[in-house]
Amino acid sequence: MTDFVGQTVEAARRVLAARLKTAAIESAELDARILTGHALGLNLTGLISVAQRELTSDESAHLEEFARRRLAGEPVARILGEKEFWGLPLQLSSATLVPRPDTETVVELALELLRAGGDLALPMRIADLGTGSGAILLALLSELPAAEGFGTDISEAALQTAAANAACVGLSERATFIACDYARGLSGSFDLIVSNPPYVRSADIGSLAVEVRNHDPLAALDGGADGLDAYRALIPQAAGLLAPGAALVVEAGEGQSGPIQALMTSAGLMPATAPKADLAGIPRAVAGHKMAR
Known part of the structure; x- marks a missing residue:
């Protein structure tokens, strides 16, 4: 009853x-x-x-x-099995984060930088490191009609979800998914690299909302003692793959934009623009670009 x-x-x-x-x-x-x-x-x-x-x-x-x-405490999106991101219906799995509106800030800044640099309809190669559900990559491909995209993840289950999402939104022909640690499985040069890596401090995991800590995969949340472990790994990797003038755009946690910019500078990337704030006013998207020759 x-x-x-x-x-x-x-x-x-x-x-x-x-x-x-x-x-x-x-x-x-x-x-x-x-x-x-x-x-x-x-x-x-x-x-x-x-x-x-x-x-x-x-x-x-x-x-x-x-x-x-x-x-x-299970999020509505997990009960439904899908979440809309950038207007795209995305399937979820236990291996992927629930895409959040904050992350759309990364897409917005990436498109702003590309638009400032030229025509969005031109052919280009983009990569999403730690793609999860494929949210950021597929959002960008939906706006870049001639772009070829590569999504990486260490989780095979996440990549299966991302590939299913690419098929669902009609982007399979331009999206390739690769099992590797951030950029280690990529080669050639890229016109844009994006990432929403784990950035929660290990000690803060227990204080997250139950919807997050009990239902999002720990590997996609835990950024180590200071929350910056993933950035130390992926920023140098990405810097080596960017074409001259190309940008790396990453999502940042609260209070992390400054340290992330310092890591980018150490890897030879110059600030592309000021960090872009989300709707709560938190600097959420941080960008660095490779100097043009």
């Missing part, structure tokens, strides 16, 4: 929202609408059109399972 048996669609949504609110979930109303729609296979318009219909027993069971998972 669940709270949803015998309830109308609208009443069940309200019951779920109340349960989520009681659990101090800030997005309770939105989560309830999304999960109710997912349980019934309906969008918002569909939910409105059947608002006074009673749930079937199967629908009640599905919604109760979703409620249990959300109340246990």
